[in-house]
Amino acid sequence: MNFDFSDDQKSLKDQARKVLTDKSSTKAVRAVLGRKTGTTSYDTALWKAVAELGWLGIAIPEEYGGVGLGRLELCVLAEELGRAVAPIPFASTVYFATEALLLAGSDAQKQKWLPKIASGEAIGCFALSEGPGAPKPEAMTTTFDGAALTGAKIPVTDGDIAHFAIVLAKEGGGASLAIAELGGVTRSEVKTLDPTRGHAKIEFAKTKAERLGKAGEGWELAEQVLDRAAVLLAFEQVGGAQACLDMAVDYAKNRYAFSRQIGSFQAIKHKLADMYVATEVARSNAYYGAWALSTEAPELPLAAAAARVAACDAYHLAAKENIQTHGGMGFTWEVDCHLFYRRAKLLAVQAGSPGVWKEKLVRRLELKNAA
Amino acid sequence: MDFNDTPEEAAFRAEARKFLEANLAPKSGARAQAESSESDFMKRCKAYQKKKAEAGFAGITWQKEHGGRAMAPIFNVIFGQEEAKFEGLSGPFAIGLGMCIPTMIAFASEDQKKRYVGPALKGDEIWCQLFSEPSAGSDVAGLKTRAVKDGDDWVINGQKVWTSGAHYSDYGILLVRTNPDVEKHKGLTMFFLDMKSPGVEVRPIHQMSGGSNFNEVYFTDVRIPDAQRLGEVGQGWQVALVTLMNERLAVGGSPGPDYSEAMELARRTPAPSGKGTLLQDQAFRAQLADWFVSAEGYKLGRFRTITALSKGQTPGPESSIGKILNANRLQDITNAAIEAEDHFGIISDDAIAPMDAVFQQSYMWAPGLRIAGGTDEILKNIIAERVLGLPQDVRVDKGVAYKDLPTGR
Numbered sequence: 001m002n003f004d005f006s007d008d009q010k011s012l013k014d015q016a017r018k019v020l021t022d023k024s025s026t027k028a029v030r031a032v033l034g035r036k037t038g039t040t041s042y043d044t045a046l047w048k049a050v051a052e053l054g055w056l057g058i059a060i061p062e063e064y065g066g067v068g069l070g071r072l073e074l075c076v077l078a079e080e081l082g083r084a085v086a087p088i089p090f091a092s093t094v095y096f097a098t099e100a101l102l103l104a105g106s107d108a109q110k111q112k113w114l115p116k117i118a119s120g121e122a123i124g125c126f127a128l129s130e131g132p133g134a135p136k137p138e139a140m141t142t143t144f145d146g147a148a149l150t151g152a153k154i155p156v157t158d159g160d161i162a163h164f165a166i167v168l169a170k171e172g173g174g175a176s177l178a179i180a181e182l183g184g185v186t187r188s189e190v191k192t193l194d195p196t197r198g199h200a201k202i203e204f205a206k207t208k209a210e211r212l213g214k215a216g217e218g219w220e221l222a223e224q225v226l227d228r229a230a231v232l233l234a235f236e237q238v239g240g241a242q243a244c245l246d247m248a249v250d251y252a253k254n255r256y257a258f259s260r261q262i263g264s265f266q267a268i269k270h271k272l273a274d275m276y277v278a279t280e281v282a283r284s285n286a287y288y289g290a291w292a293l294s295t296e297a298p299e300l301p302l303a304a305a306a307a308r309v310a311a312c313d314a315y316h317l318a319a320k321e322n323i324q325t326h327g328g329m330g331f332t333w334e335v336d337c338h339l340f341y342r343r344a345k346l347l348a349v350q351a352g353s354p355g356v357w358k359e360k361l362v363r364r365l366e367l368k369n370a371a
Numbered sequence: 372m373d374f375n376d377t378p379e380e381a382a383f384r385a386e387a388r389k390f391l392e393a394n395l396a397p398k399s400g401a402r403a404q405a406e407s408s409e410s411d412f413m414k415r416c417k418a419y420q421k422k423k424a425e426a427g428f429a430g431i432t433w434q435k436e437h438g439g440r441a442m443a444p445i446f447n448v449i450f451g452q453e454e455a456k457f458e459g460l461s462g463p464f465a466i467g468l469g470m471c472i473p474t475m476i477a478f479a480s481e482d483q484k485k486r487y488v489g490p491a492l493k494g495d496e497i498w499c500q501l502f503s504e505p506s507a508g509s510d511v512a513g514l515k516t517r518a519v520k521d522g523d524d525w526v527i528n529g530q531k532v533w534t535s536g537a538h539y540s541d542y543g544i545l546l547v548r549t550n551p552d553v554e555k556h557k558g559l560t561m562f563f564l565d566m567k568s569p570g571v572e573v574r575p576i577h578q579m580s581g582g583s584n585f586n587e588v589y590f591t592d593v594r595i596p597d598a599q600r601l602g603e604v605g606q607g608w609q610v611a612l613v614t615l616m617n618e619r620l621a622v623g624g625s626p627g628p629d630y631s632e633a634m635e636l637a638r639r640t641p642a643p644s645g646k647g648t649l650l651q652d653q654a655f656r657a658q659l660a661d662w663f664v665s666a667e668g669y670k671l672g673r674f675r676t677i678t679a680l681s682k683g684q685t686p687g688p689e690s691s692i693g694k695i696l697n698a699n700r701l702q703d704i705t706n707a708a709i710e711a712e713d714h715f716g717i718i719s720d721d722a723i724a725p726m727d728a729v730f731q732q733s734y735m736w737a738p739g740l741r742i743a744g745g746t747d748e749i750l751k752n753i754i755a756e757r758v759l760g761l762p763q764d765v766r767v768d769k770g771v772a773y774k775d776l777p778t779g780r
Contacts, residue, residue: 001380001445001681002373003674072372249759264762266748269755276754277692281668288671291372310664358660359653365634365663366650 003287009076016055016080023049024084026336032087033196033339037189041160041198043087047120056094057118060102065115071294075235075286082236082347083243085339087196089123089158091350095232097124100166100225104177104213113164113179125162126229127153127202128222134356135168137175137219142204144169144178146211149204155190157350159200166212167204168222175218180209194342227304229351231289237311237347238286241279244318244340248272248325255327268325275318282307282314302368305361312347312354319344374674376449377681383446387453390426394419395457413539419460420494429468429492437476437484438492445681463536467491467498471544474614475563478601487542487563499540499566501531501588502611506778508533509749511546512556512608513768513776516590518547520597525549525562527570527593533743537573537586540566544614545595546607551774558773559607564595580735626740627701627733628708628726630662636708636725649711658707662700669696688757691750698740698747705734 005013023046032043050056059074060066074094081090098117101110116122128135130142130153142151149169159165159182167178186203213221249272252263262268289307292300319341323330330337348354376384423429424438431447433439440446454461472491476484490496507514516529527547537543543566550558566573570593575583602610637650637659649655672693676686708730709716718724719731741747755761768776 001376001674001677003671003678004372006372245759249761252761260765261762263755264764266752266764269761269764270748270751272759272761273751273754276759277695280672280689280692281665281696284668284671284675285664287372287675288667291374294372305660306664306667309660310668313661313664355657358657361660361663362656365659369631369634 003291005072005076009072012073013076013080016077017083019049019053020080020084020086024086026085026339029085029087029196029339035195041189041195042089042158046086047088050088050090051118051120054118056090056120057114059094060098060114060118064110065118067118071232072290074232075290075293078232078235079239079242082239082343085196085240085243085343089125089161089197091229091233091236092125092158092162093117093123095229096126096225097162097164097166099228099232100126100177100212100221101179103224103228104221105179109179109210109212116163122163123158123161125156125158125165126225127156127159127165127167129153129155134352137170140168140170140175142167142169144171144176144209144211146171146215147208148206149178149180149209150206152201152203154201155192155199156202157197157199157346159202160187160189160198165202166225167209168218171211171215171218174216175222176215177212177218177221178209179212180204180207192346194346196339196343197346226351227301228293230304230308230357231286231293231300233347233351234282234286234289234307234311237315237344238279238283240340240343240347241275241282241311241314241318244315244322244337245272245275245279247336247340248275248318248322251326262325271321271325275314275321278310278314278317282310285310302361302364305357305364308351308357309354309361312357315340315344316348380445380449380681383442384449384453387428387450390423390428391453391457394422395454395460398456398458409539413463416460416463417494420464423461424493429494433476433492437488443680443683445677448677448680463497463539464491464494466500466535467496467540467542470500470614471498471542471563474544474561474601474610477613478561478610479563480598483599496541497536497539499534499537499543500614501534501537501543501545502614503533504530505532509746511611512559513773514546514548514559516545516547517551518549518560518562518595520549521594523597524594525597525600527562527564527590527595529590531588531590532576532585534573534586534588535584537566537588538575542566543588544601546611548773549604549607552772553605554771555768555773555776556608557605559611560604561601561607561610562595562599563601564593564599568593568595570594578739580732580739626697627736628704628729629666629700630659630704632726632729633662633704633708634659636711636730639725640711643711643713655707655711658703662704665696665700669693688753691745691753694740694744695747695750698737701733701740702737705730705737709734 028043032041054067055077057066058069058077059071062068101113113122117124130140142149142153149167153167162182164179164181167180168175169178185207187200190199190201192199252268252272253261255262285307289303292303323337323341326335326337329335427440428450430437430439431442431450432444435441468491472488475487491498502511504514504516516527516531518525518527543564545562545564546559548558549560570591572589574587576585576587577583634650637655638648640649642649642652644652676690679686712725719728721728724731756763
């Protein structure tokens with residue numbers, strides 16, 4: 001039994017923490033948060049730095065310009081990026097677009113995009129949502145005719161800055177994934193709860209696009225991309241939840257009320273213990289997801305669902321109770337609690353809501369039992 | 372990352388498996404267990420324990436001089452994983468071997484160790500732990516039972532409670548107050564005693580669940596020789612901490628129906644909407660997902676602990692998480708299952724209620740699980756103070772002699 005990351009992976013994590021503490025301080029995050037509409041929605045210096053460190057291509061094979069390490073290395077980076085609320089399009093580009101290309105891309109498509117992703121030249125995004133509620137095949141209006149896309153996707157995380165999008169669209173009686181370059185496509189910025197990541201409405205009007213994977217297999221492929229992204233996002237969520245817990249613990253030790261540290265009150269202790277338990281449950285489930293992802297195990301769909309449900313719960317709890325522990329100060333713009341509260345919500349809906357994933361989890365558990 | 376044994380671990384697992392297959396029956400249902408009498412059950416437990424000790428599986432981590440194999444804790448975990456797949460006959464020895472005897476090994480004389488360790492390991496003698504009292508549960512150090520020196524003996528008067536297995540135990544370790552004039556933690560002393568000593572009276576506790584798994588133990592002028600003192604006079608709290616440290620490693624497991632049983636019930640129960648089965652009900656499915664995540668969180672968390680053990684690290688108080696998760700999940704699942712059965716859910720007759728009334732029985736057991744071995748609240752304090760490093764609560768008993776402490780009712 002070796003259910004832990006290796007020493008090399010742990011030292012990569014330590015290195016990532018150092019880099020991000022230096023380059024993605026909350027001051028840097030706030031610079032993106034407080035930007036004016038229409039200005040660049042990501043930290044370009046940080047993006048350049050993570051490209052140079054090889055993080056963007058860490059799981060991309062060397063033949064496509066990557067570092068050729070595995071998903072476990074990517075998981076430890078994700079945890080640190082989540083902890084830092086990094087204001088860069090890492091998730092969109094690496095967990096969604098790269099995973100979709102690795103999963104379904106032709107050799108030519110991989111040759112075209114993966115080296116540019118690894119070098120930081122190309123930012124990708126994943127366009128699924130069209131309206132309120134979980135996406136459904138029958139409700140989707142964006143279409144793909146084998147060569148071009150038509151229809152609108154909203155919101156697309158990092159869609160305002162991406163160079164290309166992976167789009168789920170109707171094709172004939174089914175659905176397909178398509179990859180489209182976004183130069184010249186109409187995009188409008190969308191106001192969201194988490195302005196530390198840009199969001200857009202993308203309107204495709206006979207936009208030239210290539211099919212990704214087989215025609216008619218779009219839903220199945222999208223589900224597989226979401227499973228992979230769910231595990232990687234779970235690490236970001238665990239990192240964020242842990243940051244909230246650390247912040248709350250630190251505050252509870254230093255804030256005095258009724259002439260004593262508030263952390264000496266059981267009402268606060270038990271709250272923080274609950275955050276710890278939820279975060280550890282999420283961490284254990286995320287680790288299992290990491291194992292399944294890195295070994296391409298048949299357990300991945302169920303493991304990914306469990307990792308996602310646990311991570312959404314933990315980050316939500318940790319983010320809201322961190323504010324509560326800080327009292328009135330926690331509700332101010334100046335204290336960092338809201339950065340995590342915002343990001344927790346983005347990550348909870350970006351790959352599908354916890355409700356959708358609970359349903360997936362049980363369906364997959366039923367399949368496992370039937371097998 | 373992998374879930375494989377090392378070659379050494381795999382060889383040990385195979386050896387354990389071979390022994391267990393030869394000496395234990397497969398798991399039997401709760402009903403079959405309830406039907407066999409306690410004395411029959413104890414006989415079978417003792418016979419199994421003897422074989423287990425002879426085969427070298429009883430004190431896996433203990434030093435060789437005490438009959439052990441001096442192996443790393445991971446091997447104890449491996450044996451436990453395999454043993455759990457069979458009928459459970461180790462329960463009566465868990466407290467003695469997990470807590471009492473390690474305390475004896477740490478504090479008893481060489482002659483005493485020679486006399487008591489072997490018979491306990493072989494299951495010939497059973498031990499119990501006498502710490503909790505009616506007015507000293509979470510706050511064990513507030514206990515009242517008095518020991519007064521009289522010549523070479525100590526004379527004990529008082530009452531213990533929640534003593535598992537006292538009625539079939541031969542010996543016990545006993546924490547008592549020897550000095551009420553100093554702070555409560557400083558006036559305690561640990562002894563061991565023969566449970567058949569004159570003046571010891573064991574009475575079963577009638578639990579809210581109807582069963583009797585624990586006892587009250589009354590002490591009336593019980594004489595214990597000073598030679599049976601463990602540690603110095605006044606050092607009982609330090610000795611107890613050694614005992615309780617071993618408890619953390621001994622307690623574990625998820626007792627009772629879990630998400631898979633809830634799923635099984637849901638498959639054959641109509642949904643509240645009247646359309647389809649409960650397993651097709653969205654609200655129920657969402658709960659099921661939460662239980663799965665919690666159960667996996669516990670199981671996978673244990674894998675992380677085992678990994679740490681396997682690397683030679685000592686698990687810390689992080690393992691307190693397990694009991695909080697399991698006890699609360701058990702209470703949630705049993706409650707949801709009973710409500711799902713609707714009016715029929717009130718039936719606890721195992722011949723009538725679905726799935727042998729497993730949910731009804733565990734519903735009545737779950738509140739105890741949230742209290743035994745450290746309440747949810749105490750465990751959360753442990754997490755907050757020892758894992759997160761938060762300050763202790765303000766203490767009103769610091770610097771006050773035990774006899775001057777307010778005691779309430």
